[in-house]
Amino acid sequence: MSYEVTIEPTGEIVEVEEGQTLLDAALRQGVWLPFACGHGTCGTCKVQVLEGEAEVGEASSFALMDMERDEGFRLACCCRPESDLVIEADVDEDPDFAGHPVQDWTATVSTIADLTPTIREIRLTLPGEGMAFQAGQYINLQVPGVEGTRAFSIATAPGTPNEIALHVRRVEGGAATTWLHEQLEEGQALELSGPYGQFFVRKSDPKDVIFIAGGSGLSSPESMILDLLDDPEDTRRITLFQGARHLAELYHRERFEALAAEHPRFDYVPALNAPLDDDAWDGVVGFVHDAAIAHFDGRFSEHKAYLCGPPPMIESAIGALMKGRLFERDIHMERFLTAADGAETQQRSALFKRI
Amino acid sequence: MNAKTSKRLNMKERYRIMTRDLDWEPSYQRYEDIFPQESFEGIKITDWSQWEDPFRLTMDNYWKFQAEKERKLYAIFDAVSQNNGQMKISDPRYLNAVKLFITAVTPLEYNAYKGYARVGRQFGGVGARIACQMQSIDELRHTQTQIHAMSHYNKYFGGMHDFPHMFDRVWYLSVPKSFFEDASTAGPFEFLTAISFSFEYVLTNLLFLPFMSGAAYNGDMNTVTFGFSAQSDEARHMTLGLEIIKFILEQHEDNVPIVQRWLDKWLWRGYRLLSIVGMMMDYMLPNKVMSWAEAWTMYYEEAGGALFKELERYGIRPPKYAEQTVTGKHHVSHQAWFIFYQYGHATAFNTWIPTAKEMDWLSEKYPDTFDRLYRPRFELLAEKAARGERFYNNTLPQLCQVCQIPLSITEPDDDTLLSHRDTVHEGERYHFCSDGCRDIFQHEPEKYVQAWLPVHQILQGNCGGADLEKVIGDYYRIEMGEDNLDFEGSAEQRRWNAWKQAV
Numbered sequence: 001m002s003y004e005v006t007i008e009p010t011g012e013i014v015e016v017e018e019g020q021t022l023l024d025a026a027l028r029q030g031v032w033l034p035f036a037c038g039h040g041t042c043g044t045c046k047v048q049v050l051e052g053e054a055e056v057g058e059a060s061s062f063a064l065m066d067m068e069r070d071e072g073f074r075l076a077c078c079c080r081p082e083s084d085l086v087i088e089a090d091v092d093e094d095p096d097f098a099g100h101p102v103q104d105w106t107a108t109v110s111t112i113a114d115l116t117p118t119i120r121e122i123r124l125t126l127p128g129e130g131m132a133f134q135a136g137q138y139i140n141l142q143v144p145g146v147e148g149t150r151a152f153s154i155a156t157a158p159g160t161p162n163e164i165a166l167h168v169r170r171v172e173g174g175a176a177t178t179w180l181h182e183q184l185e186e187g188q189a190l191e192l193s194g195p196y197g198q199f200f201v202r203k204s205d206p207k208d209v210i211f212i213a214g215g216s217g218l219s220s221p222e223s224m225i226l227d228l229l230d231d232p233e234d235t236r237r238i239t240l241f242q243g244a245r246h247l248a249e250l251y252h253r254e255r256f257e258a259l260a261a262e263h264p265r266f267d268y269v270p271a272l273n274a275p276l277d278d279d280a281w282d283g284v285v286g287f288v289h290d291a292a293i294a295h296f297d298g299r300f301s302e303h304k305a306y307l308c309g310p311p312p313m314i315e316s317a318i319g320a321l322m323k324g325r326l327f328e329r330d331i332h333m334e335r336f337l338t339a340a341d342g343a344e345t346q347q348r349s350a351l352f353k354r355i
Numbered sequence: 356m357n358a359k360t361s362k363r364l365n366m367k368e369r370y371r372i373m374t375r376d377l378d379w380e381p382s383y384q385r386y387e388d389i390f391p392q393e394s395f396e397g398i399k400i401t402d403w404s405q406w407e408d409p410f411r412l413t414m415d416n417y418w419k420f421q422a423e424k425e426r427k428l429y430a431i432f433d434a435v436s437q438n439n440g441q442m443k444i445s446d447p448r449y450l451n452a453v454k455l456f457i458t459a460v461t462p463l464e465y466n467a468y469k470g471y472a473r474v475g476r477q478f479g480g481v482g483a484r485i486a487c488q489m490q491s492i493d494e495l496r497h498t499q500t501q502i503h504a505m506s507h508y509n510k511y512f513g514g515m516h517d518f519p520h521m522f523d524r525v526w527y528l529s530v531p532k533s534f535f536e537d538a539s540t541a542g543p544f545e546f547l548t549a550i551s552f553s554f555e556y557v558l559t560n561l562l563f564l565p566f567m568s569g570a571a572y573n574g575d576m577n578t579v580t581f582g583f584s585a586q587s588d589e590a591r592h593m594t595l596g597l598e599i600i601k602f603i604l605e606q607h608e609d610n611v612p613i614v615q616r617w618l619d620k621w622l623w624r625g626y627r628l629l630s631i632v633g634m635m636m637d638y639m640l641p642n643k644v645m646s647w648a649e650a651w652t653m654y655y656e657e658a659g660g661a662l663f664k665e666l667e668r669y670g671i672r673p674p675k676y677a678e679q680t681v682t683g684k685h686h687v688s689h690q691a692w693f694i695f696y697q698y699g700h701a702t703a704f705n706t707w708i709p710t711a712k713e714m715d716w717l718s719e720k721y722p723d724t725f726d727r728l729y730r731p732r733f734e735l736l737a738e739k740a741a742r743g744e745r746f747y748n749n750t751l752p753q754l755c756q757v758c759q760i761p762l763s764i765t766e767p768d769d770d771t772l773l774s775h776r777d778t779v780h781e782g783e784r785y786h787f788c789s790d791g792c793r794d795i796f797q798h799e800p801e802k803y804v805q806a807w808l809p810v811h812q813i814l815q816g817n818c819g820g821a822d823l824e825k826v827i828g829d830y831y832r833i834e835m836g837e838d839n840l841d842f843e844g845s846a847e848q849r850r851w852n853a854w855k856q857a858v
Contacts, residue, residue, distance in 0.1 A: 037593075062424050088366070349662035
């Protein structure tokens with residue numbers, strides 16, 4: 001049994017298991033709420049329940065006073081939902097968030113193509129008017145025979161709402177991605193819901209943008225870049241760093257090279273960290289964050305950065321960007337976790353909210 | 356659910372509208388004349404608008420909340436005094452932790468009140484000013500409520516009657532006093548790095564949790580309730596600590612080495628200061644909460660470790676000498692209690708040899724050090740006491756020029772050798788307990804040569820003369836035989852036993 005909690009004003013949704021605290025569920029699902037002590041004595045994580053019922057838990061009577069309890073305030077670190085909830089938390093609404101409604105869809109597989117030996121592209125046709133989404137967002141896919149859903153970023157631009165593409169990397173031992181690689185056929189129907197996520201271009205900020213992508217984490221940036229380049233009014237410079245192990249794993253290279261040739265404001269920098277002899281690679285050798293450091297001479301201030309890929313790549317990229325004087329408010333990311341990564345177990349401080 | 360359809364203003368917007376126009380641009384005075392302390396530490400601030408207000412609380416709400424907290428708190432104090440709460444404590448020895456708290460910690464709260472009032476004036480950014488203003492008022496509230504929480508015990512027990520006077524004069528209280536005065540005489544950014552970040556954010560759990568849990572485990576309802584009441588203000592204090600450190604580090608890269616030096620300094624100073632908390636936990640609480648070594652592992656090594664790992668992204672490395680605190684955690688509480696035991700005639704509380712059961716607990720918690728180094732010492736002292744030769748040390752120790760703790764702490768890599776460093780500055784030799792304290796001196800010798808060292812002051816005749824009894828009685832106002840000496844045979848013990856028999 002779990003409850004769905006909608007967090008206003010961002011509209012983010014977290015699933016809270018029976019007996020789990022709101023704060024624990026949110027942090028584990030990558031949704032940041034303010035917090036400090038974690039055990040009901042400081043009151044940093046105070047939220048207001050707008051709809052639904054939630055128990056107060058072990059909140060100190062000084063951190064959450066009677067008058068506040070009566071008004072529906074709760075401490076997220078102690079509060080356990082007793083129904084689906086809508087709460088208001090002290091989190092900032094992003095002015096660039098469009099808030100497209102999440103809907104359930106039955107999609108049809110139109111084409112399947114191998115992009116690399118481990119990544120395949122699945123194109124899906126959506127009925128009706130199709131899905132309104134922001135470039136960078138993701139969908140939750142129901143894989144037949146696999147419990148729960150799996151998140152995949154949309155790799156196509158919002159301009160084609162009836163036809164979306166997913167880049168699916170085959171995860172060693174992963175039930176869902178193995179099925180998608182081995183069993184899925186064209187013409188098949190798949191259940192999905194979306195769009196989700198806070199990973200989208202902050203278009204209201206005119207600064208130049210940097211994309212750093214690793215593996216199948218190219219999907220969101222691809223959608224975002226196609227969307228940006230499609231706008232003739234937009235003048236910001238765009239640089240994409242794409243990382244892969246070796247040449248066979250580097251996909252859509254020709255597509256981005258063509259875009260770079262066509263748009264002088266777009267630069268494309270692919271990097272291979274372990275090129276094979278046969279690759280005859282004359283591009284950047286090294287990790288993708290090192291490619292970014294070399295390209296920008298280690299200075300990233302006055303940019304917006306968007307990172308998408310596996311957690312180690314994200315960590316290295318954040319380190320490089322911050323060393324180059326770009327900070328949390330200008331760094332946005334989507335971590336590609338696999339089911340095996342599970343919830344983050346490493347202890348975190350309250351220093352950073354999202355990164 | 357479409358978030359865009361919501362007509363309700365979110366908290367940030369509500370706060371912005373409530374507080375708009377509370378700041379203004381100066382027109383006929385220069386910025387640097389209005390905020391003269393903002394630049395002299397070398398910290399470069401390029402844009403105060405990047406300050407993210409860490410808590411959005413308006414003043415009217417602040418008063419409403421604080422008044423409600425006071426009502427609840429004083430209702431408990433009343434109930435405790437009406438029910439003879441002093442008789443509900445686990446063991447009269449527990450009260451010595453309360454005496455230590457009111458003489459050593461409560462005055463720090465008062466200094467914090469003054470400190471935040473001062474530095475809050477010095478920031479060009481309105482967000483930082485308001486945060487400091489509210490914290491200043493909080494600290495004054497904490498001072499008052501602590502005094503009121505403990506005043507009930509002052510009616511029945513010794514050692515608490517003259518705490519502000521003692522704070523200014525008594526030898527061991529110069530340790531917390533000089534710690535805080537070091538921060539208060541620094542610039543505004545160092546003050547916040549020292550107190551808001553290093554102390555309130557990184558080390559606060561190591562001060563408050565042991566005292567408050569200690570109170571809970573030992574039947575002291577007043578102190579527990581005060582603790583909860585104060586902790587509910589800590590949300591703001593901790594977020595101010597985090598915001599100030601992030602803000603300074605992000606404003607300019609030249610700020611990074613300055614902040615690094617402050618973190619090295621203040622975490623070392625905080626560690627030394629917390630020796631008295633370690634001793635309180637391991638020796639003074641009749642019902643134990645956890646050992647000092649366990650607390651240090653949990654709150655500093657694990658929680659602090661996660662924090663410093665994330666700070667690495669800013670180019671900040673873990674504090675210098677952090678590894679010495681990890682080996683030191685097995686020693687510091689025992690060494691501190693031994694200092695207080697031997698100078699137990701000059702303390703405003705009682706000291707004692709741990710009971711056999713307590714020594715077994717210490718053996719279990721300190722398997723590598725207690726039986727080897729400290730149990731034999733305490734057993735010898737117990738033997739002497741049993742023969743009527745309770746050991747009091749009548750010589751005066753060398754104090755560290757920076758932390759002011761007697762040089763009775765061992766080397767980080769040799770627990771049988773006392774650690775002693777020195778340096779010569781302008782022809783005078785100065786002495787230190789550690790590399791950490793010597794580094795602090797060497798960076799700002801002109802500051803620390805002015806230290807008011809209690810032992811030097813006694814020897815110079817500034818503390819009521821050459822007679823130790825006069826110093827203790829007249830100058831410190833510790834009443835001989837009433838406030839001090841061994842718990843065994845003390846006035847406190849006699850009174851407690853008499854009260855217990857009367858019930």
